[in-house]
Amino acid sequence: MDTKTTLVRAALTLIEEEGEAHFSTRAVCDIAKVTAPTLYHHFHSADGLLSAAIAEAFEQFLSTKRLAIQSPDPVTALIEGWDNYVGFAAARPRLYAAMMARFLSGADLPAAREGQAMLRHRIAQIEAAGRLAVTPEAAVQVVWASVNSAAMLFLSATLQPGVGMGTPDPAIVARLRDAAVQAICTSVSPE
Numbered sequence: 001m002d003t004k005t006t007l008v009r010a011a012l013t014l015i016e017e018e019g020e021a022h023f024s025t026r027a028v029c030d031i032a033k034v035t036a037p038t039l040y041h042h043f044h045s046a047d048g049l050l051s052a053a054i055a056e057a058f059e060q061f062l063s064t065k066r067l068a069i070q071s072p073d074p075v076t077a078l079i080e081g082w083d084n085y086v087g088f089a090a091a092r093p094r095l096y097a098a099m100m101a102r103f104l105s106g107a108d109l110p111a112a113r114e115g116q117a118m119l120r121h122r123i124a125q126i127e128a129a130g131r132l133a134v135t136p137e138a139a140v141q142v143v144w145a146s147v148n149s150a151a152m153l154f155l156s157a158t159l160q161p162g163v164g165m166g167t168p169d170p171a172i173v174a175r176l177r178d179a180a181v182q183a184i185c186t187s188v189s190p191e
Contacts, residue, residue, distance in 0.1 A: 004042045004052075006032045011053035012095065019159070020098040023050060054102045057095050058111035061088050065115065074125035075185055081122065082147050082177050089151035090168075093158040096151065119143060123184075131186050139184040146180035 001009075010032035014023060025046045029036055043049040068084035071077045089096040103112050123139045126132045132139060153168040 003032075003034060003038060007034065007039055007042060007049060008053050008056050011049050012057060015053060015057075015098050016092055016095045019094040020050070020101065025049070051102070051107065054099055054107070055109055055111065057099050058103075058109050058115070061099070062111045062115055062118075064088060065118065074122055074129055075131060075181065078122050078126065078143065079177065079181060081118070082143065082180070085147045086150045086154070086173060086177075090154040093155050097155055097159060100148075126185060132184060133186045134184050142180050142184050146176055150176050 007028060010028045011023070013031055014027050018027070023046070025036055025039055028049065029039055032039075039049060043052060065081055065084050065088075068087075069077045069080045071080060099112075103109060119140060120136070123132065123136050123143070126139070127136055134142070150168070150173050153165065153173065156165040157167050
């Protein structure tokens with residue numbers, strides 16, 4: 001593995017274990033077993049490394065999504081993608097929080113754009129099948145809001161345990177997903 005990849009992996013490890021708030025070049029260098037000048041040679045700044053790590057995290061997320069979506073039925077595929085999204089946030093809450101913070105700050109993240117394009121494509125497939133009950137834009141908004149709401153339940157439980165939200169009930173998460181699907185589709189199963 002080359003030094004640049006080692007540094008990105010070390011940064012991802014640090015974010016997953018400690019969160020973005022505890023991100024430091026010193027800690028990354030310790031994990032990667034390199035010196036600070038090596039890090040700056042490859043990334044020029046801590047933010048450069050953090051940006052590369054978040055971009056890699058989005059690539060990893062997109063890879064899991066591509067593998068998770070198996071069904072040829074567009075509604076079932078939408079559900080598979082929704083479950084994958086929430087599963088990623090639940091399994092990697094600190095990394096997901098850092099990813100969303102970077103995304104919401106307007107960072108240019110090609111894999112995030114591709115993920116959104118995948119959602120829009122899935123909605124277009126549902127519309128082409130005659131199964132969309134709302135406009136495509138409204139459907140995208142409902143799916144985006146519901147999946148991020150479910151993800152936030154896992155983030156709150158993990159990153160803010162003192163708030164008292166508790167571990168999300170899988171049945172409640174599934175109901176949130178199902179309500180979103182029912183809100184946008186004329187029928188859930190193929191006709």
